[in-house]
Amino acid sequence: MALTFEQLNTADVTQATELLDGIYEHSPWIAERAMAARPFKSLAHLKYAMAHVVNTADKQAQLDLIRAHPELAGKAMVSKTLTAESTNEQSKAGLTNCTPEEFARIQQLNADYNQRFGFPFILAVRGPRGVGLPKQEIIDTFARRLDNHPDFERAEALRNIHRIAEIRLNDKFGFEPTLGNDVWDWQERLAQHTDPGYEELGQLTVTYLTEAHRACAQRISHWMRDCGFDEVEIDAVGNVVGRYKGAQDDARYLITGSHYDTVRNGGKYDGRLGIFVPMACVRELHRSNKRLPFGIEVVAFAEEEGQRYKATFLGSGALIGDFKNEWLEQKDADGITMREAMQHAGLCIDDIPKLQRNAADYLGFIEVHIEQGPVLNELDIPLGVVTSINGSERYVCEMIGMASHAGTTPMDRRRDAAVGVAELALYVEQRAAQDGDSVATIGQLNVPNGSINVVPGRCLFSLDMRAPTNAQRDAMVKDILAKLDEIAKRRGLHYKAERSMSADAAPSAPEWQKRWERAVDALGVPLFRMPSGAGHDAMKIHEIMPQAMLFVRGLNSGISHNPLESSTSDDMQLSVDAFSHVLDQLAAEHA
Known part of the structure; x- marks a missing residue:
C-alpha cells in the first residue's frame, strides 16, 4: 500500500524514519534528520528536505553515503547481495543481463573509476524518464565521467543519488509524473525529425524550413488538435499557433510558447519544453470541459537560433512587427534565399505583416524553458524564477x-x-x-x-x-x-x-514574476530567483507586453545546445503543475 503524507507527518521520528527505509542506500540518518522539516506539504518538499540534509552534511558523511552504494554490475550483483531497490534499478537498465563483453567493459570501468576517485561510480540507471537507461548510454556515461575533476564527480555522484532517491520515493508514495512523462515523450518523439547529414550521425539538427523542420510543425499541429485546441494553424513564417478559447468570445488571451528549431547537433528540450508544457495544461482543461475567463494561445516559434539565416528570433519577432524584408534575400550555405525557402514551404509571404499582435488583446506572455546552465542542478532545486533576461x-x-x-x-x-x-x-x-x-x-x-x-x-x-x-x-x-x-x-x-x-535587457514584469513565485511556493519547492544569461523569445515579446519566465533544471551540469542536454519527467511535471497554478491565479483574478 502506498505511503501517505498524513502517515509520514504524524508518525514519531523513529516510525517516520522506518517508513522511509531504503530511500537512501544504508543511510537512515538522512530520513531521520529530514523530519525536522515536517510537516511535508508535497513530495517535492520531502525530496528537497532529504537532499538538503545530504548536501549540508560534512564531506566524510557524503563520501560514506556514496560508498554505501554498490558498483554497477559489480560483485554485489553477482553474489545477489544487492538491496531490493538496487536490484530493481539495475534490472530495469538491463545490467543483470549483460553480454560477456559488456560485463567485462563495466568491470574495467569500475576498477578505473575506483582507482581515480576512491568511491564507486553512481548513476541513476532508471534515467530521466524512470524506465531505465540503455546499457550503451550507461557505459558511455561511465567513460565520460572518468575525466571529471574529483570534487565535481563527488557532487555528480550525490546528484545521481538524489535522483535514485526521487524515483524510490515516487514508488513508495505510488506517484507517477503522468503529465511530465507525456511532455517528456512528446519531446523524444519530435526529436525523431532531424536534417539530412545529421540523421546518419544520430544527431539532432532542425534548421528553419528544412524538411525536418516542416515535419516538426506538422507533428506539433496534429498534437495541438489532439489536445483540444479550438484553432490550429501554421502561420506565414512557419510558427505553429494553437488557440484555446476563453469562456467568452471577447476574452483576452494569455500567450505562451517557445521555439522548435535547434542548433546543429543540439538537445531535445531547448525551446520545445516551453511548447509542450502549456499544451499538456490545455489538454487537461479540454478533458475537464473547462473554460477560463481568458483564452490561451500557444505559439511554437519557427525560428530562434539563427542557424540557417542571420535572422534570430524570426518567429517571435514577426508577432511584434519586427520582420525585416531584407531578410528575404539572405542566402543559406547552399545559396537558397529565405524567400525561396518560404515559397517552397508554401508560406504566404504577403501575410507576414498580418501576424503582428495587438498587445491590448493579451494579458501577457509567459515561457517555460530548460535552464541551459548549471545553477539549479548544483543547488538540487528543480525550478527557478527568472528575474531578467540579460x-x-x-x-x-x-x-x-x-x-x-x-x-x-x-x-x-x-x-x-x-x-x-x-x-x-x-x-x-x-x-x-x-x-x-x-x-x-x-x-x-x-x-x-x-x-x-x-x-x-x-x-x-x-x-x-x-x-x-x-x-x-x-x-x-x-x-x-x-x-x-x-x-x-x-x-x-x-x-x-x-x-x-x-x-x-528584458526584466520580468513584477506582477508576472510574482505569479510564478506563488506557483513554485505552492508546490513546496524552494523559491530561487535568477537571471537568464541566454536570450529567449520572451525578450522579443517583452517589447510589446509584460513577460516572465520559469526555468526547469537540466541534468549533466545543465548543459544545453548539446546532445547531453536532459531533464527529468519529474521536473517537467513540476513545471506543468506550476503553469497550471499560474492559470488558476489568473482565473481567480479575472473571475
Missing part, C-alpha cells in the same frame, strides 16, 4: 602588432598581438566577476596563418558581454573596451573593435 553586446575585434621571428626577437622588443589579447582575456574574466551576475566571454580566438616560430602579428577575437540590466552591461562594456585601448597603447599595438550585436 542584455548583451557582442564585438568582432582584431589586435594588430608586428610579426617577427620567435627566436631572434628579444622579449622586450616584441609587439605580440596574441599576448595582448591574452592579457585582455584575464581582465574580461576579472571584470565580469566583480558584478556577481555579469558574464563576459572571448569565445573566438584566432591567429591567422600562425606559425610555431613566429611572434603573432595579428589576433582575431570576439567579445560577448551580458548583464541583467542595460546599465550594468554598459558599465562593463565601457571598462573592457577601455582596458583594450590601454593594453594596446602600452604594448605598442593597435586594434579594431566592431559592435556586431546589441540587445536590451
Whole structure:
C-alpha cells in the first residue's frame, strides 16, 4: 500500500524514519534528520528536505553515503547481495543481463573509476524518464565521467543519488509524473525529425524550413488538435499557433510558447519544453470541459537560433512587427534565399505583416524553458524564477602588432598581438566577476596563418558581454573596451573593435514574476530567483507586453545546445503543475 503524507507527518521520528527505509542506500540518518522539516506539504518538499540534509552534511558523511552504494554490475550483483531497490534499478537498465563483453567493459570501468576517485561510480540507471537507461548510454556515461575533476564527480555522484532517491520515493508514495512523462515523450518523439547529414550521425539538427523542420510543425499541429485546441494553424513564417478559447468570445488571451528549431547537433528540450508544457495544461482543461475567463494561445516559434539565416528570433519577432524584408534575400550555405525557402514551404509571404499582435488583446506572455546552465542542478532545486533576461553586446575585434621571428626577437622588443589579447582575456574574466551576475566571454580566438616560430602579428577575437540590466552591461562594456585601448597603447599595438550585436535587457514584469513565485511556493519547492544569461523569445515579446519566465533544471551540469542536454519527467511535471497554478491565479483574478 502506498505511503501517505498524513502517515509520514504524524508518525514519531523513529516510525517516520522506518517508513522511509531504503530511500537512501544504508543511510537512515538522512530520513531521520529530514523530519525536522515536517510537516511535508508535497513530495517535492520531502525530496528537497532529504537532499538538503545530504548536501549540508560534512564531506566524510557524503563520501560514506556514496560508498554505501554498490558498483554497477559489480560483485554485489553477482553474489545477489544487492538491496531490493538496487536490484530493481539495475534490472530495469538491463545490467543483470549483460553480454560477456559488456560485463567485462563495466568491470574495467569500475576498477578505473575506483582507482581515480576512491568511491564507486553512481548513476541513476532508471534515467530521466524512470524506465531505465540503455546499457550503451550507461557505459558511455561511465567513460565520460572518468575525466571529471574529483570534487565535481563527488557532487555528480550525490546528484545521481538524489535522483535514485526521487524515483524510490515516487514508488513508495505510488506517484507517477503522468503529465511530465507525456511532455517528456512528446519531446523524444519530435526529436525523431532531424536534417539530412545529421540523421546518419544520430544527431539532432532542425534548421528553419528544412524538411525536418516542416515535419516538426506538422507533428506539433496534429498534437495541438489532439489536445483540444479550438484553432490550429501554421502561420506565414512557419510558427505553429494553437488557440484555446476563453469562456467568452471577447476574452483576452494569455500567450505562451517557445521555439522548435535547434542548433546543429543540439538537445531535445531547448525551446520545445516551453511548447509542450502549456499544451499538456490545455489538454487537461479540454478533458475537464473547462473554460477560463481568458483564452490561451500557444505559439511554437519557427525560428530562434539563427542557424540557417542571420535572422534570430524570426518567429517571435514577426508577432511584434519586427520582420525585416531584407531578410528575404539572405542566402543559406547552399545559396537558397529565405524567400525561396518560404515559397517552397508554401508560406504566404504577403501575410507576414498580418501576424503582428495587438498587445491590448493579451494579458501577457509567459515561457517555460530548460535552464541551459548549471545553477539549479548544483543547488538540487528543480525550478527557478527568472528575474531578467540579460542584455548583451557582442564585438568582432582584431589586435594588430608586428610579426617577427620567435627566436631572434628579444622579449622586450616584441609587439605580440596574441599576448595582448591574452592579457585582455584575464581582465574580461576579472571584470565580469566583480558584478556577481555579469558574464563576459572571448569565445573566438584566432591567429591567422600562425606559425610555431613566429611572434603573432595579428589576433582575431570576439567579445560577448551580458548583464541583467542595460546599465550594468554598459558599465562593463565601457571598462573592457577601455582596458583594450590601454593594453594596446602600452604594448605598442593597435586594434579594431566592431559592435556586431546589441540587445536590451528584458526584466520580468513584477506582477508576472510574482505569479510564478506563488506557483513554485505552492508546490513546496524552494523559491530561487535568477537571471537568464541566454536570450529567449520572451525578450522579443517583452517589447510589446509584460513577460516572465520559469526555468526547469537540466541534468549533466545543465548543459544545453548539446546532445547531453536532459531533464527529468519529474521536473517537467513540476513545471506543468506550476503553469497550471499560474492559470488558476489568473482565473481567480479575472473571475
